[in-house]
Amino acid sequence: MANGIELALANVQAFEAWKATQTDDTYRQIIYRGKLNRGEIAKAIDCGRSALTQNPTLRAGINQLEDQLRKEGILPPLTDEAKEVTSNGKVxxxxxxxxxxxxxxxxxxxxxxxxxxxxxxxxxxxxxxxxxxxxxxxxxxxxxx
Structure with a gap:
């Protein structure tokens, strides 16, 4: 049985492999409310949704991917309100x-x-x-x- 660290690394590797196989059209299909649908990503890499928020490496990878997709015009740009929420976080x-x-x-x-x-x-x-x-x-x- 794998421990938490090994599972976290496996999830990151699965995400990177999934990301490498995606095209712009497949990203467009999983857009939800201006972001990539976390549930669809979790299904694709075969992990729980909580891993996407609790694993800092995985969370950073998803955020980095979304920023890249925004620069490419696949995802819509963040509004000022959304930027403030993501920078400050919810108290x-x-x-x-x-x-x-x-x-x-x-x-x-x-x-x-x-x-x-x-x-x-x-x-x-x-x-x-x-x-x-x-x-x-x-x-x-x-x-x-």
């Missing part, structure tokens, strides 16, 4: 999931609060009607048991 927000949960809980509590306020208003109206009825009966001398 992971540790509190995003907590904020999302709290936001959902807050909206549920606000909904419940509105429902309870309307119920309280309705019950106060009923109480005022029954208070008037009770006072009227009391004045007439009929006391409920």
């Amino acid at each position: 992971y927000d540790l509190k995003a999931s907590k904020r999302k949960r709290e936001s959902g809980r807050l909206s549920a509590l606000e909904r419940e609060n509105v429902e309870l306020r309307s119920l309280v208003k309705e019950l106060k109206n009923q109480l005022s009607r029954y208070t008037e009825l009770s006072e009227t009966l009391s004045e007439m001398g009929f006391m409920p048991r």
